[in-house]
Amino acid sequence: MIIALLIALVVLGGSAGDVFITKGMKQLGEISTLNVARLASILGRALTNRYFLIGVVFMAISYFSFLGALRRADLSLVLPATSISFVITTIGARFFLKENISAMRWAGILLVCIGVALISIPSQP
């Protein structure tokens, strides 16, 4: 039960975090430099971007829930169980970021979910 609760926090925190971080990074614009000074300036702008910071808070909630779950179950169970976040994040990207999800992309995302579901079946000794 507590493992299910922790996994729900991992998924919802992670999906919300991804959407907010993408919104923040898109505001900064495409990174296309390897110049250290310019990268440092981009890092500074990211760390003061409101959407980016909200995203980081959601990520932190997800991360600490993940650590808690790992203490109670195997990595090879916890990690695949969070697979539903691919669908939830994609729906978030569709509605909040106005991304255009083609049939090809949905097919790929569904294959990823099926694969992750198969992986989540625990191995019998």
Next chain:
Amino acid sequence: MKTAAVLITAIVAQAFGDVCLTKGMKAIAALDSSGAGFSESISRVSHIALQAIQSPMVWAGTLLLIVFFVLFSAALSWADLSFVLPATAFGYVLNVAAGYYFLSELVSNTRWAGAVIITLGVLFVSRSGQRTVETPRGKLPLPGVAE
């Protein structure tokens, strides 16, 4: 090409980061004899946090996950979230392999099959173009044209 290089580096860092974190946290849990109950006292939680901060494995895992996060965020500055996220799912395949080789976890045929299907899904997503919305500094490329 830029997207591929950034995402592949990110995925490898994440897979090794997860292995290090699991090794570190499992070692701490093994020392903790009272089991994982819901009513954890504050002193016990802070005791575990103190041990985690002192564990080189937990540090290595956390640093690798920071590397993953920086590269992941960078990719999101030009590519779709609905492209970048499923592309990083290839990390699951690496995690199964890493769990098998480094953590001695059992991997059934079903789970190897899952790894193959994920790989197929990532190939589909990688064929769907990487950007469908215009960014302030990036024009929308033609649909399906790989950059």
